[in-house]
Amino acid sequence: MSQEEEYYEDEDYFANCGDDGQYDDNEEYYEEEKVQQDDSQKIYLACENRLYQNEAIEVVIQNYTLLIKQIAKENGISEGCAFLIMQANNYDKNKQDNIPNHLIDTIFYQESNDLVACKDNKECLLCFDDITQNKGYSLYCKHYFCMSCFKEYVKACLQEGSSILQKKCPMVGCQERLGLSDIFLFLTQPRERNLICKFLLNDILQHNKLLVQCPHSECDNILDFGNNVIVQGKQLNLKCKCSKGYFCSSCKEDAHLPCSCSMLKTWMELIQGKNQDSLNTIWFQLNTKPCPRCKVLIEKNQGCMHMNCKNCNFHFCWLCLGEYVNHEDFYSCNKYKKDDAKDLSKEQQTLKKYEFYTERFKDHLNAAKYTQKESQNQIDNLKLNMKETFKEDKKIEEEIQFYVSAYDILIEAKKCISYTYPIGYYIEQHKLGYFEFLQGELEKNIEPFEQKLNKVKFQELFSNDNENQKFFQYKAEIIQHTSIIKKYLTNMLRDLGEELPDLDIKQMKMKSKAYSKLSKKYSQIPHQENIKAEAHLETDYPILMCDDCKINPIQNDYGLCNACLNSRYEN
Template sequence: MENPGLFTAIHRPGDKSPSQVDFVVRTPADLVRIQRQEAAEICNVFGMSMAHATMMLRTMRWNREKLIERYIDDAERVLRDAGIADIETDAARPTVLPLRHQLCEICFSNEPNVPMYALACDHAFCVECYNEYLSHKIQDEGLSARIQCPGTRCPNVVDEPSVEMLAHPVDYVKFQRLLLRSFVDENQVMKWCPAPGCEYAVECHTPQSALDSTVPTVKCRCGHEFCFGCGYANHQPCICNLTQLWLRKCMDDSETSTWISVNTKECSRCRSIIEKNGGCNHMTCRKCSYEFCWVCMGPWAEHGRTWYHCNRYGEQSSQAARDSQEKSRSSLKRYLHYYNRYANHEQSARLDHQLYLKTEKRMESMQQKSDLSWIEVQFLRDAVDTLVECRMTLKWTYALAFYLEPGNLTTLFEDNQCDLEMATEQLSGLLERPLERKSIPALRQQILDKTAYVASRRQILLDDTAEGLADGRWRFNMSLIN
């Protein structure tokens, strides 16, 4: 595959930071050109048609080196896996012939001069039946690269030239679109941009094996940033595995169960769920009126004046129960600490997106109240872009921090996190300030300086985390992960 180079709107080869990866954005025209180049090279090596070379490349997920190696070792198997019956017969196959002594195997037509078509397997069908068959496979089943011959259990695949000749134009257009889709889906170094309506694909050569030590964030030409590894929106600096664990944890009902186990108990008599809403340990079930002790769950009448010791149940068992509950409380409290901050930045980012609407009006107002041109007031939009980026980064720092083991490195990470958080709040405050004619020059300079500072602090945090992942410096709390 051709050298991917770099998407110059992001960075140049010599300017790449530790938290950045090389990638290139591909247009549909680029994808068609790449397919043709790949097939042409196989044609030159083995002297076969473009259609056959393309079919074999699809079977090998567009891995040219793997195809060459396999074809040299066992050409018959490669052809069979690609659905090619006979490479020489297929290449010299006639187009459409009138029916002479054969019947269509679908409609059994025997009318004279009915146009027929057959692959090298010689399963002959009239063009009209072939047309309907292809339309069903393309439009209803969404197939393209693996449309097999209509013959019963025939493994041969209908190649692209045959589809172009036999299918309706509207079916062939969708067929080509599906082929383009499958080219990216089957390609290990390409992925479609997940933004709604986007037609671009991104090529990135970061292997799956590197996802434990890097977050391959790419940016499409449509402006959408996403992780090439898992397809989620940009979640730097949290690696894919921890991101998925965190999202699953946030959605899992286990946290609700933890809260219930910490804050509620079952009535010993009727098994109703009871929540303690006061300080007194003397509990009365509203359903069955049973009176019991919240600490040991024993009958309240047996406690007398020394109820707070719970002597009848033994100090050891009572202490174990309290220790278990305290452990659950501590675990829940720790989770809520990180989750609340994660959710807060997520909500703030959504609210900051609303700033774009306000910013447009503020830019117009600033232009009217000062001598600044429309280009010169664009710093407000840049500031909002930076603010939203920082909110999303901070959001994921709390997901990562939840899994980090305590230590000096974690302390340094939290210091960088704190610096970025403080600077982000300061920038947010500056963007909310009212516009007064006299203060506009000073406010503009403050916002410019703070935007640059916030962006630099974000990059420092991302680069430091990326370097730590690459060097294996970070240690994760495996008890939380497992």
């Protein structure tokens, strides 16, 4: 195969050929298997939010309260028993008609003669005072108590905490349960009602793993995954609509894919244990570096790694301190050069490696935070400049979505890059090469993409003379670049989620050329076609075939034919 051919990297492609190279007749079976593989292997980006709905906590509570009332009405049972059914079904809205067998006797309980005899009584069963008209209260069981006694009973139940949701009728031996309506009727203070809502919410979240509460302080949102059971037990980067945004579905810390929760815990213990300096010293180390030319200390106050010294006008890379004009091989500054430390002691080498990865981890994390903060200012500025062209707010919101989506992808990509450095620190040496390749490919494409977003002069995009052609051209270019960054990001997350291969330098270089050709190819799409860049990225990859066995490659074969184990790269 010639070098002009490009490496096939489409994540949605699976070969339909058997070991003999012939098409398998049992197509329906393999199509079913393909769907299952696609669901389990698919990369879900937080910024796309295709898996869940953002709901306010009060809306979630209200919906479940209404659902419990509906179950009670349809089954002719009390709200307390309907709550038991909902809880037993893990608050699954699709199982509201399902009454588990082990609850049948509890819900449709048999009453003793003594309990039956106490129904519709004329005196309170607690204080034995006469119950005057409209002054008594009972649950579904018809055991009456005076209002003051029942109120005291409910308040006493509240003192016992969340167990109030499981409390029964005060009548000794009665199996009827308190319902939410009963509880709220007697607990009228805001503090009391908030406690009940908190108990109910905690119970819902404990049972239903498809509901996730945003962990950020002062946020009252729930992420509802509905019927997407494929995500259960899967670590995901999630994005709430609150200002704080991203978090991990598993540990609820800052979203940290592709780094696992266990690795992140080990990593944070490592870096926090070694950072005992004062806060001022830590800030100084994180945010200042000497200019490589004039040695004047420079403070980093933007998200981009391209720095310009105001003292001597020297342009350099913040990460490697190399001159930026010659910074063609950008991702090389993400590589730890072990040879530079070969003359050092083992302890010094360990410290050098630690400093390399922690410095880049913090730099990229700070850059991601800055970009997230900066993005809203940029979006607001673009909206302001769009007002003359697009008069209606609704039209402005529609037209600006491409820019919002671009920043969402950029922020998530930068966060993901940050959390690749703990992986680089712990990864086996023989897998480091391919890891750095994946990391570098995304990293070197982020910089020009970010500059395309934040260096644009919005005023120049709008002109009545050319019917805002510059704006629509810019929009098409951003959509195209967003699609490319998304592709690099999903490729990196997918590969780092699997077992990395041990590839030699030649193979990595060949694959790097293929990726470079891919970037070049889509940077040259004519402007009028850029709007469809996403579709091009999904369909226009060439389907390569092994020259030896003539079988199409499958996902993640890393250039090696799985059938004959021969390399498809040219010698």
